[in-house]
Amino acid sequence: MQGAVSLEMIILIVLILAAVMIVGSMLLNTTQNATEKIDEKTSRVISKIERACIDDSDCDTGRCERGVCR
16 A cells, blocks of 8 residues: 555655646746846847937938937
8 A cells, every 4th residue: 555655645746846847937938028128128229228319419321310320
């Protein structure tokens, strides 16, 4: 009878480990997607900041329209 209990415990441990691995994989995937979106948003914000201006002297092209170099 002890062998049957031991086998049941092993099966239970394997199922728990499989569940933990699935959840971990899902969290890793979610983290990667979030990182990509943050990188894209950061790049867009930096691009807008780089094009910001107060007057024409702030722009390489010499044209500042509505606070943005054109």
